[in-house]
Amino acid sequence: MKRESRPTAEKEPLDGRRFGTLRRRRRWALWGSYAALAVFVFMFLIPPFYMLMTSLKTSAEISEQRTNPWLVYYPTVQNYWELIQDRNFQNFFVNSVKITICVVAVSMAISVLAAFSLARLRFWGSQVLATGVFLTYLIPDSLLFIPFFQILGKLSLINNTWGLLLIYPTLAVPFCSWIMIGYFASIPKELDEAALIDGAGWMQVLFKIFIPVALPGIIAATIFAFTVSWGQFIYPMAYLYRSDQMVLTVGIISDLIRADVFQWGKIMAGSLMAAAPPVIIYAFLMDYYIAGLTAGATKG
Amino acid sequence: MKTKGSGISRRDVLKLGAAAAASATLPLVHVRTARAAGKLSVGFWDHWVPAGNAAMKKQVAAWAKKNKVEVTDDYITSIGNKILLTMSAEAQAKAGHDILAFDTWNIGNNAENLEPVDDVINSLEKKYGKINPASEYLAKVKGRWVGVPSSSGSQYKPSCARISFFKAQGLDVQAMYPAKPEHTALSDQWTWDTMLKLAEPAKKANLPFALGLGQTSDNVDWVGALFRSFGAELVDAQGNITVKSDAVKQALEYMMKLAKFLPDDVYSFDDASNNRALIAGKTALIFNPPSAWAVAKRDNPSVAADCWTFPTPAGPKGRFVPHLTYFWGIWSFSKNKSAAKDLLTFLMQREQVEERDIAVDGYDIPPFMSMSDFKIWSEVEPPRGTVYNYPVRPFHNATPSISAYPAPRDIAVQIYNRATVTTLVAKMTKGGQSMDQALSWAQDELEGFKRG
């Protein structure tokens, strides 16, 4: 029996013995993967966990050295409560949200239009631009903020949240454009040809075909732009100094660290609250993010 | 970019001269020229004690109302070098506040863009005596004062010691520097050698002196004061590199002996590390303003009640206390300079300075020796009198000093910011280099700083 049903190189293995080994092998691989992933998750989450624990401690407990720093013995939500009620912190939060949403909208608008034009429509220099857009990251932002002083100064936008609106897109647009170009280019040309024959204009082609098809990619790029804008530090640090204009990342550091006095509990509480929005957005839109990168970013 | 000159026309000079003459003779009457009214925008340093900002706001508002000037005051933090970035921004953009707070070295770095304030200084010095030499060194560029030393944010970094430990070793710090205006014979014995003798028992008692050898300001300051008290100069006043002198070698030999008794992590100390060590009860001595003690009051009261502040030890060439000065500078592009000068003169009058100092529990240091007798320093507690000897008083026989003095300012700012002094020490004590190797490295570094 066994000899007759021994599989050849082309046929699917059918007898129980071979099939069982494969399944067992696959199951080992699966459990092995879970175990390894668990180890990595543990290592990755050590700092956020510690930040969470610290945010629940009082100042006295943080300074006191005898107990286990990884656990909280006298938990308190005082740090969170005080921050939520603090006028400045609320301001920071609102400013962050305001500026991030606007920057994301502007960045995506620029990226989508540019990507569409570079992927589909040809004009002189488009090839260079599509490749070169990537190179805008070569000048580090720790240097770039100096010339930006002049630009913002001339426009009287220093110490103004809207000044950031002008500058943040430089961070996200190149990468988003690059992702979108990849995505758009992989949409078959037949689709827009069909539309054009039917009399549609290019803008309609963009809105009615490309955007629905490329929606995962657009969401992926949006999430990237959001993360980058939300977490920016150098630019708001350089250009904003009035409390009512500041954003979260800088506000936490400048408000809760005074000279050489650190309020660690509050700093950690503020940090976690600042980290919450991106984490939540990722949790909900994760699948789109992956799908978006799947289709558009792969090359070759 | 080409920087223009200070942009003063002759007419301005004449106006200044008139205003200066007037304010010198009538210090309490603010001359209202045609330009004194209008708007003024000020960027103050964001005091780490919030009450300090509130006091400043009050004073500014009172002045603004009296002089009918519309004043906008911002409070900008120094964390993350924020105020430095603001400074650079405004200097580049030639737009921004009228008056801005400048810390230690940046007042000189921006001298070309600042309005000379000799008139304000002269009027203040006539009333209150000379400004301390450290501040003068920092803010007097090419013979002209470009900034008014402020009390807000200015600080000393004297010794802050645990009374109980020192008493157990036979040194009663409270008797050495009592909360009274008298000089004791005991205080003359507070020298670097005495401190060295006590460093070893401190380490044995698990309270090693938390004297940092990192690269931030707190670390550079105390080592700079030590060097100066040995007469050791890295670069002399003419700009010659004197790092291989005997005095420097003496200072380094001392540091080699001392470093054996310091905790291992002093090489990575930042400005808050010594604070944390004190608050955690892990050290018997730090060089710091009273901010550490103030936080200990909240987080570890038993340690706070055991602290006493007094000047730094003396060396062969004298007693020098590290001093950081904050300045107020008027940008040359300001449109309301006379009002700005009025405001600064007002804010530096004794009544205002004292009122603000009370609000911050005595943390701020006025630039005049005549103002070293505020009552706040006697009253703050526990223990009562703990910061009596925080400001340098006439009977201390101590001089406020800044690290890298007396090198020419352009070179000194680099020595300070690049922490050449502490790095030099660390290369020997931690890096295992011989004195010659370390000195050669320092020579090389300093050569680079001389570039113009």
Next chain:
Amino acid sequence: MSWKVSSADNVHRGWDAAPPLPTRSDGRQDDEMANRSILATLPREEIARMQTGSIRRLTRRRSTIAFLMCLPLILLIFGLVLYPGLYAIFLSLLNKRMTQFVGLGNFTFLFQRSTFRLVVFQSCLFAITAVFAKAVIGFTLAHLMHNLPSKNQRVWRGLLLVPWVIPLAISTLGWWWLFDPSYSAFNWVLNGVGLPEVAWLGEANWARFCMILVNTWWGTPFFMIMYLAALKSVPEHLYESAAIDGANAWQKMRYITLPMLRNIISITVLFSLIVTFANFDIVRILTNGGPQDQTHIFATYAFQAGIQSGDIPLGAAVSLFMLPLLAVASFFILRGVTRRSKEAL
């Protein structure tokens, strides 16, 4: 013919793809325009009519519209990237007081400073080690994740993305608190198992390790996600044929996965190198150059020797030091990627 589509119609192609010219119903091949496939189904008269009218109009409109759509990007790049960039380069060619043009004077000066040579060494050590670690760990994680059934991946992906999602300046503060000499929670654990405390940020080599650790911790999720996305697009049947031919896991990776992922690996490594060389926050917050300048990298040294010491042109020169090298590397890598995409068709 309806032109409303769904995402199912998506086809993976290189972004430079030109679709092959189709043959007409009578066997001949047209080479006027690529979009002939639809026309092939229409009667000749209609084709003739359209050729004179709408298509020519489309061609004329095409490049103007293209340019207009691209205009915001062009304005952004010229106004907010090229102009400041060129200004920054110009700054680095000035003397200290910014009154004179000194050409490459700043750069030659830097070459002579032993501290700067140390900075170059440290920056390269930091960037290359960190990027390598991120790529390897990210690749491993992507593989592990890929083995899981799709529905289970969600939670794991979410958890592993957390480091990248928290703003870097803030998470670095958290790490700093973990490394603090007096209060380090890591040291508490070490003490608990009887090992001596480690001066995490106090000793040069440990400090460098911490920098690389934090950067790797922060950047790996990005690599993981990019590789995971790319892995999903490798056709299953390639692996199956290889399995049938008797290939083991290692060989599958070498001969199938790596070649197929070559482009994405190049792009992510390049992007990460550029960003890591420019890193400022991590070192600034953790060590600010570290014990005796031994963790200084370009951006932090530029800040300290430049803005803080009142010599902005020198700071600019330091920051731009890697620019030529990275630009050349980018050129070659991107050209390789583009070429491979074209070849793939």
